[in-house]
Amino acid sequence: MSSILLRSRLVSLVSKRSRRLLSSDVASNPPKEPLIAAETIVSNRTPPPPPPPPPSAPASSASARKPWNFLKYSLIGALTGATASVAYVSYAYSLDEIDERTKTLRTALTINETPDDAPALDKFISMLYCAAISVPAKAAEAYLDARRAIEDQVRGYTEPYAEKLLPDLHPLEKHVYTLVLDLQETLLYSYWTREKGWQTIKRPGVDAFLEHLAQYYEIIVFSDYSNMYVDPVMERLDPKHCVRYRLGKAATKYQDGVHYRDLSKLNRDPKKIIYLSAHARENSLQPENGAVIKPYKSELDDTALVDFIPFLEFVARNPPADIRQVLASYEGHEIPAEFIRRSKEHQRKMQEQKQHGRLWRR
Template sequence: MSSRLVRSRLLDLLARQRGGRRALGVSATPAKESVVSSDTLLNDQTLPPSCGPRSRSLLKFGAIAAFTAALGTTAYASYAYTLDEVEEKANKLRAMTKGLVGDDTSSFQKYNNLVYSTSMKVPLKAVELYLNLRRTIEDQVRGFTEPLSEKLLPDLHPQEQHVFTLVLDLNETLVYSDWKRDRGWRTFKRPGVDAFLEHLAKFYEIVVYSDQPSMYVDPVLERLDQKGCIRFRLSRAATKYVNGKHFRDLSKLNRDPSRILYISGNALESSLQPENCVSIKPWKLENDDTALLDLIPFLEYVALHSPTDVRSVLASYQGRDIASEFIERSKEHQRRMQEQKQHRGFWRR
């Protein structure tokens, strides 16, 4: 009995040892396979794409889009509205931002007003920044486009309030500048200019108003006006720059516009006040030119008879050559006066 029991236990122990060896042998191989397959699986997988560069590109695009929109809005506002109009709209925005409420306003309404006013502070700051920047830019631009002063000439002496102001252009009116390769630039005087200036200085306040720089105007007039007939000189800094061209603004002369005459070979094209213009033929070195001398009788007549408004006199000559038309009118006037004298003499007989 005991021997059977011992035998059975030995058989059980041997069976267990064999089973353990088999189990170890089976499990060792799959373990290797599982490790190899895991490495293969990890090697076959691709890394997920990085989101860093894409996020940065989106941020760049958003920043560029915001800047472009702001720039477009600024450009449109500058084109469509004047500075005063933008200032008026900004004042309305400031009033809305204050969020004034009455004592009887509900708490909910007060809260809404507070939220609205807080949210509008950033746009208001942007508008104020735009206004300050635009004022600065327009002030700088105005320094180049507007005359250097609102009063280009000093006040007229009280005893000369009756005197007319004769404004003269320089190039192609009093002188002509010509350039040639062998001699460079030379400036020539128009025929009769000395007699013209010397005679009319007795009747007029003579002002030269040129669109050339002062570094050109001053040396030319120093040689041209050695007798001091010209009282004042105005150069390019005193002109108004419009659409790429320098215009004479006679309203800035600090003189009565009804007593101003502007003479130029390009009068209507160079002045902002065509009603004060006296056009003459532009001079380009013609030796037989007499345009300045031909104008003396008309200008002397105006100064001596002192019309209330010289602009109405000039309007009567519109579309005609003033010098020749004045001579014809003078002849007609003398003929009528002669007829009246003869008529009176007939009745006295």
């Protein structure tokens, strides 16, 4: 009996304890709300209204753009064609040829004049004709004027600054020969280094060469350097002023990337011009007047200028009718050495003739 009562009490105590534990858990941890999927939330909300469609351009504005686009592309095409035509004409024809070909078109406006007593129909036709040709005629005149101005501007950089680069010779000096000298690698050698900059070395024998030949020749220096360089260099190179005239880059003719010496612009007789240069065949428009000298590259034992003195003095003392024929006879030879050989040969023949004359007299 007692055991039964003890069991019943234990069961009641355990049941009470479990109730207290359950009641404390519920109070401390309130029940959570059930989770709902995101798709369910989105579907339950009211969807926003769709954005309004962009305002459609009226059909009338699209149709209005077509003529403007056509006009724009037509103008672009016309300008492109006109530019291509002008470029081709400028490349294919000279200014004189274009002037000759368009002369009829440009004079048609003045030729086609209707008298005052002409019928009204003739006046109307003449007015239409003048209106039709006035635009191309004026365009041709504008093209010719523009091309003349451009060619004159370009000619100032490519042609010598004057038709006569030198003044007339004095009447008492008409017989004097003209000796034209190049500067670079002929009278001096200029080079540039990073350490010292530009260096100019005078060729050995320059002083004696200029001073001696100034007695026989009109000496001219013709260089493709600017006069801002030539003048101060010549002041130091030629303190005795043996050189009469100095011509620089502005006096040359620029063609195919080369500054050519045009000896025909010197206002001198071409039969009496000698052009002494290390590049007489390459930078002269009259190579038949050229006498080639060995290029100077700052060698200390160079004697090329002094070696040329006997030949040049002989030409001045015994002037030929045309120096170009004499220079042509030295083609392929070094002039100083060949002149010495010919002189010795001439002396040998003269000695033989003298001996032959003596034997004949005996």
